[in-house]
Amino acid sequence: MYVHVGGDVMVQMKEIIAILDYSVMDDSIEMETWLTANEKKVIRLSKRITKSIVITDHKIYLSPLASTTLKKRSETSIQ
Secondary structure: OEEEEEOOEEEEHHHEEEEEEHHHHOOOHHHHHHHHHOHHHEEEOOOOOOOEEEEEOOOEEEEOOOHHHHHHHHHHHHO
């Protein structure tokens, strides 16, 4: 099953490791350091705003969609 994570990107459910709320992570020095260290894997799906971070086996997506929206989509794709 696939989940639309923003832009034109669809990700397989089995590849998703975590979906994180960006506003919570925004103030975290550790998260900022981790994102910088993994900069080559980061794909920004919107130039305007980032609402969530989708971590997969091979890439990190900065998504304009809310983490709650992505959660609902992932639950829907399982059914």
